Structures are given as C-alpha cells and as structure tokens.
Amino acid sequence: MSISPRFGKAVFPLILVLILVQSACLNQPQPASQPKSVVIYGDSRTGHYTHQRVVSAIVQSDPDVVFHTGDLVEDGLVAEQWDTFNDIVSPLLETAEFYPALGNHERNSHLFFDNFVLPNNERWYSVQWDDIHFILLDSNSDISKGSEQYAWLESELKRISNTGKFIVVILHHPPFSTGPHTEDGIKLRDSIVPLFEKYGVDIVFSGHDHAYERSLHNGVYYIVTGGGGAPLYSQTRTSPYSLVFVKAHHFCRLYVADNKLTVNVLDINLKTIDKFTVAH
Numbered sequence: 001m002s003i004s005p006r007f008g009k010a011v012f013p014l015i016l017v018l019i020l021v022q023s024a025c026l027n028q029p030q031p032a033s034q035p036k037s038v039v040i041y042g043d044s045r046t047g048h049y050t051h052q053r054v055v056s057a058i059v060q061s062d063p064d065v066v067f068h069t070g071d072l073v074e075d076g077l078v079a080e081q082w083d084t085f086n087d088i089v090s091p092l093l094e095t096a097e098f099y100p101a102l103g104n105h106e107r108n109s110h111l112f113f114d115n116f117v118l119p120n121n122e123r124w125y126s127v128q129w130d131d132i133h134f135i136l137l138d139s140n141s142d143i144s145k146g147s148e149q150y151a152w153l154e155s156e157l158k159r160i161s162n163t164g165k166f167i168v169v170i171l172h173h174p175p176f177s178t179g180p181h182t183e184d185g186i187k188l189r190d191s192i193v194p195l196f197e198k199y200g201v202d203i204v205f206s207g208h209d210h211a212y213e214r215s216l217h218n219g220v221y222y223i224v225t226g227g228g229g230a231p232l233y234s235q236t237r238t239s240p241y242s243l244v245f246v247k248a249h250h251f252c253r254l255y256v257a258d259n260k261l262t263v264n265v266l267d268i269n270l271k272t273i274d275k276f277t278v279a280h
Contacts, residue, residue: 248267
C-alpha cells in the first residue's frame with residue numbers, strides 16, 4: 001500500500017508516536033490483582049432478615065467459595081425452611097461454590113442431602129481450593145477414636161500434612177468456646193484435637209455458639225463463627241485460650257497472599273471486628 005504524498009510526512013511521525021506509547025504501556029507494572037477469597041459463616045437458622053443482610057455483605061466481598069458451619073435452618077425436617085434458605089443464599093450460589101457442614105438443627109434430615117451435592121459421603125469430606133485444604137466433619141456423628149470418621153480424618157490429614165498447603169477444618173461443634181453451650185460437650189479435645197496438633201492443622205472453624213470467638217491452643221486457632229442470623233449469644237465464662245469474643249452477626253473472609261493465610265472478620269456493615277494471619 002502506498003501513502004499519499006499529501007499525508008506522508010504527517011503519518012510516519014504519528015505511527016512512531018503510537019508505537020512508542022504502546023511500548024511504554026506494555027512495560028508499565030500492572031496493578032496487583034485482588035487475591036481470591038473464601039467466606040466461612042454459620043448458624044443462619046431462624047433470623048431470615050438478618051441472614052439476608054449477612055448474605056448481602058458476603059456478596060459484596062465477592063468470594064469464590066463459601067462454607068457454612070452448620071445449623072442452616074431451624075428444623076431440617078421442614079421443607080419450607082429449606083425453600084427459604086435457598087431463596088436467601090441464591091445470590092451466593094450464582095457466583096460461588098457452596099459447601100456446608102451438618103449442624104444439629106439439620107436433624108440428620110434427608111432434605112439436607114437432597115439439597116446439596118457434596119464430595120465423599122456428604123457427611124465428612126474435603127475440598128482443595130487454591131493453597132488451602134478444607135476438611136469438613138460431621139460432629140453429630142461418631143468421631144471418637146476407632147470410629148469410621150476418625151479413621152478417615154487421620155488418613156486425610158496424613159495425606160495432606162506435607163503438601164505445604166494451609167489446612168482448615170470446619171465442623172459444627174466447637175472444641176473451644178466460652179458461649180452458653182456446655183464446654184466441649186462432645187469431648188472433641190479427647191478425640192480429634194490431638195490429631196489437629198499432630199498433623200499441623202492451622203485453623204478450626206465451628207459454629208453452635210451464636211457469636212464470634214478466636215481461641216488459640218497449642219498453636220492451632222479455633223474460631224467460632226455462629227453469627228449468620230440466629231439470635232446472638234453472650235460470653236458466659238472465661239478461658240485461658242480465648243483471645244477475642246464479639247457478640248455480632250458476621251462472616252469470616254479468608255485469602256492467601258505471600259505464603260500467609262489472612263482471616264478478616266466482618267460484621268453486616270462490613271466493619272472489621274477481628275483480623276489475624278497464619279504464616280507458613
């Protein structure tokens with residue numbers, strides 16, 4: 001293609017300028033992308049309006065995966081309650097994967113299993129996401145030494161303990177809590193807590209008590225995140241392991257950056273109520 005003499009002298013400098021500008025743009029450092037995130041929350045139960053507000057706040061944090069620590073509904077045997085739950089969480093399901101743990105209020109109902117398609121036997125299972133390996137347990141089923149679930153948990157922890165991934169466990173009943181329920185009512189400290197310590201679990205998330213609490217025991221963080229909508233509980237006792245207790249509806253946002261796992265806990269107004277980091 002020939003260039004008209006009328007425009008030749010003007011076009012070549014213009015082309016040169018465009019090439020230089022394009023080259024400069026390509027060499028500019030690109031802004032760092034936001035780290036992928038995970039959300040964990042629990043105990044939505046009867047507080048439908050509050051649950052909607054929690055979900056709305058979670059949606060604004062744009063998670064890739066959402067985990068629930070159990071007690072999704074008040075009575076798992078009532079189909080209408082599952083319809084309400086699904087209506088409320090539908091905005092989350094449009095953009096994020098959703099993995100729940102069984103709570104005691106699910107009442108071992110077939111409606112829970114009809115509502116979700118989950119790995120393994122759907123009671124206890126694992127999920128690999130980015131640099132975090134999640135293990136979900138059923139604290140309503142036998143988890144004592146020698147049980148099927150105990151054997152599966154130890155096998156899974158052995159398999160992943162040397163992979164360099166962060167290990168996060170999710171179950172409904174908390175091994176450590178200062179809320180109104182009986183402290184460690186199902187004796188998890190005697191059964192599976194030693195496994196957490198032996199195989200390097202980083203954080204254990206549970207619900208059951210309707211508040212936020214962070215405890216630390218033998219190098220493992222224990223988080224109670226039961227502020228998904230159910231009526232809130234107050235702190236009823238002290239513990240040498242409890243570091244933070246907040247009576248608030250909330251959710252936990254997790255992300256990995258620079259070999260660190262950060263947990264940012266946000267209330268329904270997206271105000272940070274706690275934040276901590278685990279490093280490898």
